[in-house]
Amino acid sequence: MGCGHVGLVVAACLANLGNKVTVIDIDEEKVKELNKKACPVYEEGLAEILKSVDIEATSDYQRLVDSDIIYICVGTPSKKEDGSISLEYILGAAKQIASVLKQKKGYCIIAMKSTVVPGTTEEVVIPILASSGKGVGHDFGVCMTPEFLREGKGIHDFMNPARVVIGEYDKRAGDVLCELYQSINAPMLRVNLKTAEMIKYASNAFLTTKVSFINEIGNICKQLGIDTYEVARGMGFDQRIGHQFLNAGIGFAGPCLSKDLKALIARAKQIGYEPRLLEEVLSLNQRQALKMIELLGKYIPLMDGSIGLLGLAYKPMTDDVKDSLAVEIADALLREGAKLKAYDPQAMANFEKLFPQIEYVSPEEVLKCDAILILTEWEEFEDLDYRGKMVIDGRGISKAREARIYEGVCW
Numbered sequence: 001m002g003c004g005h006v007g008l009v010v011a012a013c014l015a016n017l018g019n020k021v022t023v024i025d026i027d028e029e030k031v032k033e034l035n036k037k038a039c040p041v042y043e044e045g046l047a048e049i050l051k052s053v054d055i056e057a058t059s060d061y062q063r064l065v066d067s068d069i070i071y072i073c074v075g076t077p078s079k080k081e082d083g084s085i086s087l088e089y090i091l092g093a094a095k096q097i098a099s100v101l102k103q104k105k106g107y108c109i110i111a112m113k114s115t116v117v118p119g120t121t122e123e124v125v126i127p128i129l130a131s132s133g134k135g136v137g138h139d140f141g142v143c144m145t146p147e148f149l150r151e152g153k154g155i156h157d158f159m160n161p162a163r164v165v166i167g168e169y170d171k172r173a174g175d176v177l178c179e180l181y182q183s184i185n186a187p188m189l190r191v192n193l194k195t196a197e198m199i200k201y202a203s204n205a206f207l208t209t210k211v212s213f214i215n216e217i218g219n220i221c222k223q224l225g226i227d228t229y230e231v232a233r234g235m236g237f238d239q240r241i242g243h244q245f246l247n248a249g250i251g252f253a254g255p256c257l258s259k260d261l262k263a264l265i266a267r268a269k270q271i272g273y274e275p276r277l278l279e280e281v282l283s284l285n286q287r288q289a290l291k292m293i294e295l296l297g298k299y300i301p302l303m304d305g306s307i308g309l310l311g312l313a314y315k316p317m318t319d320d321v322k323d324s325l326a327v328e329i330a331d332a333l334l335r336e337g338a339k340l341k342a343y344d345p346q347a348m349a350n351f352e353k354l355f356p357q358i359e360y361v362s363p364e365e366v367l368k369c370d371a372i373l374i375l376t377e378w379e380e381f382e383d384l385d386y387r388g389k390m391v392i393d394g395r396g397i398s399k400a401r402e403a404r405i406y407e408g409v410c411w
């Protein structure tokens, strides 16, 4: 259930492993597209698999009657008020499953893939499923198997995960999922439902902490005239630290990291715990992106001159601009009355929907602006000629150091 990045990747990979898969979505347009063998999201290799396997898409949840395993892959967006997750879609899916469970004959498994805060599967989902009159643990089993894929690399990450986590209510359900994943070569952890939910949040919270940590070190380094990238490189050789997620810059972004961090903070507060470290990780990230504008203001008053943005997607290899730091930066600049030109290899169409007043141009045109801000680390930005330009770099593009005036956000 749910044909977003996660649902479609899970469906395609399980079908590719030889299972019969049906995908269900309430979005009828998506269903139509899928049945025409079109792929509604960009994931490397996904379109090819969807063309080669036989997956039926439908909006009719009665089709769940035939399933032995039902994966819940619906969205869990952040609530604006307090950052907690909205369970709107989870509740909808659980109710639909409950109404079908009544008619089901044999044992089946409900596997939660959506990211939900610890306690949700047990305290919210199971009671709804049990309202069908069927018994959890004997008529139906429940698992929570969090997804760690990186958007854009979903197929690779699903098939080659660092670990598979199976949270299980009943052993029988856990045994079936283990069998389903047997051809995936990765350590398999079997834990209870709450622990599985927490492993996902703790993992993302750790990654965001690593990013905010190196940005904090970077902010200190910049004032001391030290290159943060050299410091991070020197740290990363220590195996206890590692090189990944030590790229200083404007911060973490995208649809998952901030959302999951906010949700964990909200859950901790709900149970009366003040998660000070996590709150500071988030707050530092919010301040970090706006440093680009402070730096720019040192050189040109924002109202004057043209400003070029290189990179709009929240990370390279995607056209996704949801929760991209470029949105925050462009918004702040436009409010100051700045004239903006922008380039991104994939994300210009999506960005234009949010900011039609920006001029979308070639990278060469962006380089003609009075000042250039680099906001996404696309590899192709290493091939541009920055000589004679003024560049504020938020992502550590080495070639940009040849610019006439060059400043890294924290190096």
Ligand SMILES: NC(=O)c1ccc[n+]([C@@H]2O[C@H](COP(=O)([O-])OP(=O)(O)OC[C@H]3O[C@@H](n4cnc5c(N)ncnc54)[C@H](O)[C@@H]3O)[C@@H](O)[C@H]2O)c1
Pocket: 001, 002, 003, 004, 005, 006, 007, 024, 025, 026, 027, 030, 073, 074, 075, 076, 089, 092, 093, 096, 113, 114, 115, 116, 147, 148, 149, 150, 151, 255, 256
């Ligand atoms: N995108 C990622 O990189 C990623 C990685 C790991 C985990 N996750 C988590 O996985 C979950 C799904 O993420 P996504 O990015 O695929 O979400 P998404 O919002 O792109 O897709 C969710 C889909 O579910 C559909 N849906 C909603 N209610 C439904 C229902 N009752 N029945 C059938 N379909 C329904 C929506 O129409 C939508 O197509 C979220 O909890 C997310 O936090 C996402």
